[in-house]
Structure formats: structure tokens, C-alpha cells
Amino acid sequence: xxxxxxxxxxxxxxxxxxxxxxxxxxxxxxxxxxxxxxxxxxxxxxxxxxxxxxxxxxxxxxxxxxxxxxxxxxxxxxxxxxxxxxxxxxxxxxxxxxxxxxxxxxxxxxxxxxxxxxxxxxxxxxxxxxxxxxxxxxxxxxxxxxxxxxxxxxxxxxxxxxxxxxxxxxxxxxxxxxxxxxxxxxxxxxxxxxxxxxxxxxxxxxxxxxxxxxxxxxxxxxxxxxxxxxxxxxxxxxxxxxxxxxxxxxxxxxxxxxxxxxxxxxxxxxxxxxxxxxxxxxxxxxxxxxxxxxxxxxxxxxxxxxxxxxxxxxxxxxxxxxxxxxxxxxxxxxxxxxxxxxxxxxxxxxxxxxxxxxxxxxxxxxxxxxxxxxxxxxxxxxxxxxxxxxxxxxxxxxxxxxxxxxxxxxxxxxxxxxxxxxxxxxxxxxxxxxxxxxxxxxxxxxxxxxxxxxxxxxxxxxxxxxxxxxxxxxxxxxxxxxxxxxxxxxxxxxxxxxxxxxxxxxxxxxxxxxxxxxxxxxxxxxxxxxxxxxxxxxxxxx
Amino acid sequence: xxxxxxxxxxxxxxxxxxxxxxxxxxxxxxxxxxxxxxxxxxxxxxxxxxxxxxxxxxxxxxxxxxxxxxxxxxxxxxxxxxxxxxxxxxxxxxxxxxxxxxxxxxxxxxxxxxxxxxxxxxxxxxxxxxxxxxxxxxxxxxxxxxxxxxxxxxxxxxxxxxxxxxxxxxxxxxxxxxxxxxxxxxxxxxxxxxxxxxxxxxxxxxxxxxxxxxxxxxxxxxxxxxxxxxxxxxxxxxxxxxxxxxxxxxxxxxxxxxxxxxxxxxxxxxxxxxxxxxxxxxxxxxxxxxxxxxxxxxxxxxxxxxxxxxxxxxxxxxxxxxxxxxxxxxxxxxxxxxxxxxx
Numbered sequence: 001x002x003x004x005x006x007x008x009x010x011x012x013x014x015x016x017x018x019x020x021x022x023x024x025x026x027x028x029x030x031x032x033x034x035x036x037x038x039x040x041x042x043x044x045x046x047x048x049x050x051x052x053x054x055x056x057x058x059x060x061x062x063x064x065x066x067x068x069x070x071x072x073x074x075x076x077x078x079x080x081x082x083x084x085x086x087x088x089x090x091x092x093x094x095x096x097x098x099x100x101x102x103x104x105x106x107x108x109x110x111x112x113x114x115x116x117x118x119x120x121x122x123x124x125x126x127x128x129x130x131x132x133x134x135x136x137x138x139x140x141x142x143x144x145x146x147x148x149x150x151x152x153x154x155x156x157x158x159x160x161x162x163x164x165x166x167x168x169x170x171x172x173x174x175x176x177x178x179x180x181x182x183x184x185x186x187x188x189x190x191x192x193x194x195x196x197x198x199x200x201x202x203x204x205x206x207x208x209x210x211x212x213x214x215x216x217x218x219x220x221x222x223x224x225x226x227x228x229x230x231x232x233x234x235x236x237x238x239x240x241x242x243x244x245x246x247x248x249x250x251x252x253x254x255x256x257x258x259x260x261x262x263x264x265x266x267x268x269x270x271x272x273x274x275x276x277x278x279x280x281x282x283x284x285x286x287x288x289x290x291x292x293x294x295x296x297x298x299x300x301x302x303x304x305x306x307x308x309x310x311x312x313x314x315x316x317x318x319x320x321x322x323x324x325x326x327x328x329x330x331x332x333x334x335x336x337x338x339x340x341x342x343x344x345x346x347x348x349x350x351x352x353x354x355x356x357x358x359x360x361x362x363x364x365x366x367x368x369x370x371x372x373x374x375x376x377x378x379x380x381x382x383x384x385x386x387x388x389x390x391x392x393x394x395x396x397x398x399x400x401x402x403x404x405x406x407x408x409x410x411x412x413x414x415x416x417x418x419x420x421x422x423x424x425x426x427x428x429x430x431x432x433x434x435x436x437x438x439x440x441x442x443x444x445x446x447x448x449x450x451x452x453x454x455x456x457x458x459x460x461x462x463x464x465x466x467x468x469x470x471x472x473x474x475x476x477x478x479x480x481x482x483x484x485x486x487x488x489x490x491x492x493x494x495x496x497x498x499x500x501x502x503x504x505x506x507x508x509x510x511x512x513x514x515x516x517x518x519x520x521x522x523x524x525x526x527x528x529x530x531x532x533x534x535x536x537x538x539x540x541x542x
Numbered sequence: 543x544x545x546x547x548x549x550x551x552x553x554x555x556x557x558x559x560x561x562x563x564x565x566x567x568x569x570x571x572x573x574x575x576x577x578x579x580x581x582x583x584x585x586x587x588x589x590x591x592x593x594x595x596x597x598x599x600x601x602x603x604x605x606x607x608x609x610x611x612x613x614x615x616x617x618x619x620x621x622x623x624x625x626x627x628x629x630x631x632x633x634x635x636x637x638x639x640x641x642x643x644x645x646x647x648x649x650x651x652x653x654x655x656x657x658x659x660x661x662x663x664x665x666x667x668x669x670x671x672x673x674x675x676x677x678x679x680x681x682x683x684x685x686x687x688x689x690x691x692x693x694x695x696x697x698x699x700x701x702x703x704x705x706x707x708x709x710x711x712x713x714x715x716x717x718x719x720x721x722x723x724x725x726x727x728x729x730x731x732x733x734x735x736x737x738x739x740x741x742x743x744x745x746x747x748x749x750x751x752x753x754x755x756x757x758x759x760x761x762x763x764x765x766x767x768x769x770x771x772x773x774x775x776x777x778x779x780x781x782x783x784x785x786x787x788x789x790x791x792x793x794x795x796x797x798x799x800x801x802x803x804x805x806x807x808x809x810x811x812x813x814x815x816x817x818x819x820x821x822x823x824x825x826x827x828x829x830x831x832x833x834x835x836x837x838x839x840x841x842x843x844x845x846x847x848x849x850x851x852x853x854x855x856x857x858x859x860x861x862x863x864x865x866x867x868x869x870x871x872x873x874x875x876x877x878x879x880x881x882x883x884x885x
Contacts, residue, residue, distance in 0.1 A: 033714070035714065036714040038712075038713055038714065222716075223716075226625075226626065227625075227838075228830075229713055231713075231716060247714055249713040249714060251708075251713055253708075258708070258828075261695070261699070261700060261707055262706075262707065262708060264699075264700055264703070265699050265700065265703060265705070265706050265707055266703070266706070267706050267707065267708055267709075267712070267713075
């Protein structure tokens with residue numbers, strides 16, 4: 001009898017189990033998975049207008065999804081290609097840039113804005129004047145600071161923006177600058193809707209321009225919940241003939257291991273910033289793809305040339321010869337970087353392949369040091385930045401390695417590190433002997449390396465960590481900006497490289513790779529060597 | 543009976559009052575301005591603060607302040623969150639249903655597992671089956687919930703890839719928030735393919751539900767087993783056998799009913815244990831429930847949210863417990879003073 005009861009119970013259990021499994025093991029949400037892309041991003045954007053913020057998170061969430069620029073960088077070749085401007089012309093003296101604008105480009109139609117006209121010259125004027133003109137009604141909205149444009153002095157470079165007709169605009173410069181076009185193609189130089197701005201001003205809610213964005217990009221804004229997710233939908237009337245998926249969702253996931261886990265279970269199609277230590281897990285999985293590309297960055301070791309004995313080029317060269325970059329690359333970057341010989345990474349057109357490196361030669365280094373009266377009682381500081389950056393994922397470890405190398409040539413090294421904001425403040429004060437730090441470029445123009453890193457003016461603005469000022473070098477890089485053709489400029493930059501190699505104000509160490517991890521059914525996702533991710537044109541295999 | 547009801551209601555009101563007092567006092571215990579902690583407003587000007595000062599009757603004595611606080615709670619003005627600047631009551635009403643939902647499914651699952659196993663063990667008292675089930679249940683009882691959840695993630699999500707690990711629905715479904723209960727919301731939405739969405743929601747639900755129901759299942763199993771053993775040793779069961787009823791007749795006619803009825807309220811009360819465990823598991827599975835929300839509030843130092851969240855969860859548990867008690871008395875008034883079955 002007991003058996004009968006048991007039997008009933010066993011049957012009942014089996015039924016419960018089957019019911020559950022049947023509901024769960026059927027993976028058939030095929031249509032839905034194809035219609036949209038989920039991107040697991042690392043944080044919440046601070047605004048939806050990249051003019052206001054240079055952080056990568058903000059740029060990723062807005063720049064290439066919601067907006068277009070007058071000009072674009074081709075992610076493959078890094079050349080400047082037409083965007084909302086279909087063609088452009090530069091006057092002979094390099095002071096007037098004329099842009100012919102594309103016709104029939106539509107802005108997003110959303111529940112909060114219905115455009116009544118296509119994109120035209122007014123939108124270009126509005127977008128540039130907003131940050132350029134301090135008296136513009138939108139200049140101070142959202143406590144805006146426009147860090148990119150102001151740090152490069154673009155507000156004083158542009159003298160005027162003139163509307164010639166509805167589809168033609170002239171930009172007048174105060175001096176020739178051949179990096180100007182590259183600056184117009186950066187993630188920050190987006191085109192806003194003037195009509196939308198006027199409507200908002202009439203409704204007295206101008207700050208919504210940056211919170212509920214309207215642009216011409218492949219996706220339109222739908223919804224944003226801070227620290228949770230952002231929803232975008234396809235912009236049906238997008239002017240470029242690109243495949244654009246129905247839906248794009250940013251799943252904001254600050255933990256890098258959780259992002260990886262979600263990528264493995266298929267909850268994310270693409271993830272941002274995979275950790276260096278987790279790259280092998282991605283490589284091992286057949287259904288995941290790890291894309292890598294040399295980034296436009298440089299990690300370097302800069303000497304404070306305003307301090308003795310680092311004001312002596314021979315001492316600097318001796319120190320450069322005492323370290324073995326190849327080992328450092330293996331240990332710190334896990335091989336995910338290429339050795340730097342100059343400031344410019346190989347992906348730039350100004351890269352000089354035949355630039356000679358200071359080779360690893362401790363004996364010669366010792367000789368040079370002795371020649372300059374640096375004895376074995378010499379002590380120096382190496383400042384190692386406390387944060388992880390693409391160009392240097394572990395500065396403390398790098399400092400320890402260098403400490404080991406310098407010990408072999410009889411130099412005692414003290415490693416110094418502070419909390420990040422404190423570190424930068426003290427660095428600016430010039431208390432350091434030498435520092436391990438780096439630079440990531442914002443646009444494809446080589447001037448974006450030469451000027452901020454080593455020009456005399458950059459000592460004042462705080463990006464010249466070597467505090468090195470060489471009039472000849474400044475003259476060369478200024479002259480390079482006055483030419484338009486790439487060959488002349490490249491030749492001038494080679495002269496600049498020679499000066500840097502000779503004077504050695506800093507030791508370039510590595511150009512680190514950039515990584516992107518996604519599932520293997522995602523196609524057309526290119527790594528953008530400078531700046532934000534682009535989802536226009538990305539689709540899923542059927 | 544009326545006397546009993548009044549006593550219970552009295553207890554309910556008194557407990558809730560104590561809870562409100564505690565939450566009111568929290569605002570003074572937390573760092574920062576107590577008025578800011580109560581209202582969630584960060585005052586930029588002195589006149590703003592003064593306005594709030596009067597609104598919360600801070601110019602009066604402590605007792606009147608508390609009365610005013612109760613009044614505002616009753617009107618639904620729980621203050622606003624530092625983090626999101628949304629009214630707290632509204633925030634809680636979006637997050638609490640997700641936790642209740644998770645606990646409810648886990649309770650159902652636990653009952654489905656725990657009661658039958660408890661019967662099998664109880665009916666085979668002191669036999670091998672009983673020992674086996676009882677020892678396995680001991681194991682399940684002693685496993686930490688969060689550890690189990692992580693284990694499930696590693697095996698079923700990361701290695702086998704059967705289940706998702708975060709949230710309660712694929713983000714590609716944009717289901718408008720109506721009730722906060724995901725299945726209901728899907729059914730009420732204008733989605734084309736509701737079946738797909740429900741399936742997706744079930745997939746998301748399974749691992750979190752399973753991880754919290756294991757512990758509760760073992761508790762229910764033990765309660766049931768105890769009760770079955772007790773009932774089966776009663777005189778009327780022996781009498782039933784002597785009347786010539788066979789084993790299954792005895793069990794189905796007399797055993798089940800008499801074993802289940804007295805433990806019903808105890809089983810229902812497992813819901814509160816589940817709610818606590820759910821709050822832990824939510825953070826692991828990124829489940830958008832009240833536990834996850836409270837943890838975020840703690841990270842962000844969102845004091846008004848901590849205060850209101852604690853009040854809401856504790857209030858819910860108290861109300862639930864008392865109503866189960868009252869309901870049980872209404873259904874079965876005779877068992878007024880019967881001693882409870884132990885696990």
C-alpha cells in the first residue's frame with residue numbers, strides 16, 4: 001500500500017519537473033534576438049551631448065549613435081571623409097573653409113519633438129556658436145564647459161561662422177591650422193537641431209536639449225534610467241544607406257566580470273572594456289570574438305627636464321638605454337601592446353617606421369652616467385600613476401621593473417604614488433624627477449600628440465609632463481600645421497621626431513591595443529581607433 | 543472571537559507604530575541634516591530649509607513632529623530619493639512587487655517540493671527513506687543562499703549556458719511598468735508575441751527562484767514530516783485501521799487533511815523568510831527588487847531611501863504575519879489554544 005502512495009508521489013514529482021524543464025529549455029526567442037543589440041557599457045553617461053564632456057562613457061552613449069558630424073573619420077583608414085558636409089573647400093591662405101551641406105537629411109522624430117524641416121546651415125551655425133559664442137543663449141545651459149574645444153583653443157581659432165545660403169557655410173579662422181578639419185571630425189563636434197533648440201527655448205526648458213537629445217544619427221533616443229539602461233530605436237529616415245537594427249539597448253554594468261558573464265550567457269551582444277586578465281577567457285570561447293587593434297595612444301616615461309641632472313640630455317639617454325622595453329611590454333601589457341619608438345603610433349599616417357630606438361645597453365648607460373658624474377650614490381624618484389589606463393594598465397608594476405633595471409646601473413629608485421587627483425596636482429607643480437604616464441589621442445591628427453605632449457605652451461596647460469621647452473621643436477610643429485599636404489607635414493614631423501630622439505625628454509614605451517569583445521553573430525562592428533563605439537551599420541547574422 | 547480580532551489588530555497597529563517611530567528616529571541617527579534625511583531634499587537656501595522646517599513641524603516638540611511624520615506617511619509623502627530624485631513611495635512600489643513576485647514563486651516551488659517529500663519521510667518514519675530525506679534536507683538547510691546562487695550561475699549559466707543571469711526579462715522587451723509583477727505586465731502590454739516574452743521571463747526567474755526555495759523547501763519538509771508523524775500516531779488513525787480501511791484510504795481520508803491544516807499558517811509564514819533570502823539573491827542576479835534597491839541605497843548613502851525601504855519591508859512582513867494569523871483563526875476558530883507543531 002505504501003508503494004501505491006509512493007507511486008503517486010513519484011509521478012507527481014516527475015510531472016512537476018517536466019513542467020518546469022519544458023518551460024525553460026526551449027530557446028526560441030529567435031526573432032527578438034535578431035531585431036536588437038544589447039551593449040553592456042561600463043557606466044552612466046553624464047549627458048547626451050558630447051560637446052559638454054570628453055569622457056569615453058558619454059561619447060560612447062551619444063556621439064555616433066545619436067548624431068553626425070560635418071566630417072567623419074573612416075575607421076579603417078583614419079582618413080577624413082564627408083559626413084553632413086558633402087564636400088568642402090579650403091581657401092588658398094588656409095583661413096576660410098567652405099562646406100557644402102548634404103540635402104534631405106532628417107532629424108529624429110520622437111514623442112517630444114517633431115521636426116518640420118530638414119537639416120540645413122542654421123543647424124551648423126547653432127552647433128558651433130553654442131560653444132564658441134559666450135553670449136549665445138545656450139552657451140551656459142546645463143552648466144556647460146565644452147572641455148574639448150577650449151583645451152585646443154578652438155574658440156579663439158574660429159573667427160566667424162557665416163551662412164552663405166541654406167546649404168553652404170563658411171568658417172573663418174584667425175590663423176591657418178591644418179588640424180582644423182580633424183577637429184571637426186572628432187566625436188565632440190556634433191550637429192544639433194536648431195529648430196528643436198528654438199522650441200525648447202520657447203517652452204523655457206532649454207536644458208532638455210542635452211537630456212532628451214535630437215540628432216541626425218542612426219538611432220534616436222527612447223528612454224534612459226540612470227545606472228540601469230538606455231534605450232535607442234532605429235531612426236527610420238537615416239540618410240546613410242546602412243543596416244540599422246531595430247533596437248539598441250545599453251545595459252549599464254559597472255563590474256567587468258559581470259559584463260563578461262553576461263556576454264557568455266548571451267545577455268549582452270557586445271561589452272565595453274574587457275579586462276586584460278580576462279582576455280584569454282574570451283579567446284577560448286568559440287562563440288565569442290575578441291577584436292584588437294593598436295590604439296592611438298602612447299605610454300611613456302617622462303623626465304622632469306627643469307631639474308638637475310635631468311636637464312642633461314646625456315643623462316636622459318643613459319637612463320633610456322638602461323631599461324629593456326621588450327620585457328616591460330610582456331610583463332605589464334601581457335603582450336597586448338607594441339613597442340613605441342616615437343610619440344606616434346603605427347596607425348597614424350605620420351608614423352615613422354624607420355625611427356631608431358635607444359637600444360637596451362646597460363654597459364653604455366653606465367659609461368654615459370659616469371661621464372656625467374652620476375655616481376652609485378645617485379637616487380631618483382619614479383612617479384607611478386595610481387589608476388589603470390589603456391596606455392598603461394599597471395604603472396606601479398612598470399615602475400618596479402624599471403627600479404630593477406636602474407639598480408643594475410647603480411641607481412637607487414624610489415617609487416612614488418598618490419591618490420589620482422592629488423597625483424595630478426603635484427605633477428603639475430613639478431615635484432617629480434620622472435613619471436610614468438601616457439596620452440590617448442582624440443582625433444586622427446598627429447598634432448594631437450606633438451603639441452600637448454612636448455610644446456612649450458603645454459607646460460602651462462599641464463600636459464607637458466617633461467616640462468621640456470625647445471624653440472626649434474615648437475617652430476617645426478607650428479610650421480607643419482601651415483601645410484595641407486600629408487607628405488610635407490610628415491617630413492616636418494620626422495624632423496620633430498629627430499629632435500625628440502636626440503634630446504630624449506621622455507622615453508616612449510608602448511602603444512597599447514584597444515579591445516572589443518562581442519558574440520560571433522554580430523557583424524560590421526569596427527574598433528574606432530580614436531573615440532567612441534559606432535553601432536550604425538552593425539547587424540546580427542540571421 | 544471579536545476580542546481575539548481586536549487583540550490582533552491592536553498588536554498590528556502597535557507594531558507598525560513602533561516601526562514608524564524607529565524609521566523616524568533613523569533620520570536623526572544617520573549622518574547629515576535630519577530634515578534632509580526625512581524629506582530627501584538637499585536645501586540650497588536657508589528659506590527652503592525653513593519652509594521644510596515648518597512643513598515637518600520641526601518648530602514643535604518631538605511628539606508633534608512624530609505625529610506630523612505619521613500624517614505625511616499616511617498621505618503617501620515618504621520623501622524623495624537622493625539618488626534618483628523620485629518620490630520614495632513610487633520607487634518602492636516599482637521595486638517591492640519584483641521581490642514579492644520572486645518570493646511568491648519560490649514559496650509555491652517550496653510547497654511543491656517540501657510537502658510531498660515531508661509526507662514520504664513522515665509515512666516512512668524511522669526507515670531508510672526517512673533517514674535519507676532527512677539528512678539531505680539537513681544539507682539543503684545548511685547551504686548559504688548566496689553561495690548556492692553563485693554555484694547555480696557557474697554551472698547552469700556560464701558552463702551550460704541554459705539560463706540568463708541578470709534581470710527578469712531580456713532588455714530587448716520594453717514592457718511598460720503597470721503592476722510591477724512581470725508576468726501580469728507582459729499580459730497587459732500590447733506586445734505582439736507575449737508567449738515568447740513569458741518564456742523569457744520564466745528563464746530569468748528559474749535560477750533565483752530555485753536558489754532561495756531550496757532552504758525553504760527543507761524547512762517545509764521538516765514541518766510536514768513532524769506533523770505527519772504526529773497525526774499518524776493518533777488514536778483516530780488506529781481506529782480507522784481497525785475499521786478495516788486500507789493504508790491509502792487512511793492516509794487520503796484522515797492523514798493528509800489532519801496533517802496539513804494545523805501547519806498551514808506556518809507554511810505561509812515561510813514567505814517572510816523567503817523575502818529576506820530573496821533580498822540577498824536579488825543582488826547576485828541583478829533582480830530589480832527591493833533588496834537590490836536597498837543595497838544600492840546603502841552604497842550611495844541614500845538615507846531617505848534606507849529609512850523608507852526598511853519601513854516598507856518591515857511593514858509588509860508585519861501585516862502579512864498578522865493577516866495570516868487572523869485568517870487562520872477565521873477558518874479554524876476551534877484551534878484557539880492548540881499548541882503549534884514544531885519542526
